[in-house]
Amino acid sequence: MSLKAPWITYRPELKVLDCTVRDGGLVNNHMFEDGLVKAVYETCIEAGIDYMEIGYKASKRLFARDQFGDWKYCDEQDIRRIVGDNPSSLKLAAMADAGKTDYHEDILPKDRSVLDVIRVACYVHQIPEAVNMIHDAHDKGYEVTCNLMAVSKVQENELDQALEVIAETPASTIVVVDSNGALYAEQIEILVKKYLKAVEGRDKQVGIHAHNNQQLAFANTIEAIIHGANRVDCTMAGLGRGAGNCSTELLLGFLRNPKFKLRPVLRLLEERFVKLREEIEWGPLVPYTITGQLNQHPRAAIALRAGPDRDRYVDFYDKCISEI
Numbered sequence: 345m346s347l348k349a350p351w352i353t354y355r356p357e358l359k360v361l362d363c364t365v366r367d368g369g370l371v372n373n374h375m376f377e378d379g380l381v382k383a384v385y386e387t388c389i390e391a392g393i394d395y396m397e398i399g400y401k402a403s404k405r406l407f408a409r410d411q412f413g414d415w416k417y418c419d420e421q422d423i424r425r426i427v428g429d430n431p432s433s434l435k436l437a438a439m440a441d442a443g444k445t446d447y448h449e450d451i452l453p454k455d456r457s458v459l460d461v462i463r464v465a466c467y468v469h470q471i472p473e474a475v476n477m478i479h480d481a482h483d484k485g486y487e488v489t490c491n492l493m494a495v496s497k498v499q500e501n502e503l504d505q506a507l508e509v510i511a512e513t514p515a516s517t518i519v520v521v522d523s524n525g526a527l528y529a530e531q532i533e534i535l536v537k538k539y540l541k542a543v544e545g546r547d548k549q550v551g552i553h554a555h556n557n558q559q560l561a562f563a564n565t566i567e568a569i570i571h572g573a574n575r576v577d578c579t580m581a582g583l584g585r586g587a588g589n590c591s592t593e594l595l596l597g598f599l600r601n602p603k604f605k606l607r608p609v610l611r612l613l614e615e616r617f618v619k620l621r622e623e624i625e626w627g628p629l630v631p632y633t634i635t636g637q638l639n640q641h642p643r644a645a646i647a648l649r650a651g652p653d654r655d656r657y658v659d660f661y662d663k664c665i666s667e668i
């Protein structure tokens with residue numbers, strides 16, 4: 345159906361995934377206390393959200409267990425401590441990064457896990473391993489998606505080949521990931537249409553995962569939806585690595601679908617996230633704006649904000665442009 349008003353988003357195939365605990369965990373080494381994780385879980389259910397990504401499936405060989413919280417690993421007993429058997433319609437997801445996951449051992453067969461979805465994340469040069477991971481998770485019984493990261497840094501011919509390969513896998517969704525928060529609306533349109541063309545006729549969906557370095561995460565998510573993205577990521581209060589992500593409260597308000605309820609999200613923000621902002625920092629601060637404009641990974645900005653020169657923006661800008 346061709347919509348005369350393409351921003352109208354009341355379409356049943358559009359699903360929302362909240363990745364507050366997973367992406368937000370990058371701010372505090374995934375050391376969220378159980379009460380907050382459970383509050384996010386219960387809010388997702390009450391708000392009518394379709395998916396909740398609860399953390400990573402990270403390798404304990406690469407990431408020392410005493411340096412990270414439970415949501416870096418998402419062991420089965422830890423997830424069940426929060427959700428039990430998850431007697432709800434909310435689907436639970438975990439992310440598995442190519443090169444950082446012992447997926448053969450740590451991702452259990454679906455009939456032994458409360459997880460529903462494995463989100464395989466990779467850079468373009470990791471496509472061969474990602475394909476193996478997608479098949480492994482699919483064979484174990486999971487819904488599987490693929491997050492192709494840092495797409496703003498990928499050359500078009502590489503991207504076309506990557507999409508061609510991923511489209512042949514059992515991944516049900518391929519996600520446009522603006523890791524550096526560098527993309528603008530015109531680029532989002534081009535990418536979403538490219539991804540849709542790659543999966544045409546294959547019963548797959550296209551998703552969007554936006555970062556807020558230039559305060560465009562929400563706008564770019566809207567743009568992706570307008571052009572046909574039906575899987576959209578968000579986080580409560582935009583909590584996420586560095587500048588954060590598209591805010592769940594903004595997205596649900598925009599969708600205006602009676603299925604989604606905004607009030608539970610606002611209650612969570614009032615009861616939990618006001619205090620959380622006193623403990624950890626996230627959001628589109630000036631250093632993240634700089635890295636976003638320069639299409640650079642925000643790791644340097646994150647390091648700056650953790651050090652004594654956190655507000656020396658000119659020096660940081662000069663350093664960033666010297667590395668171009």
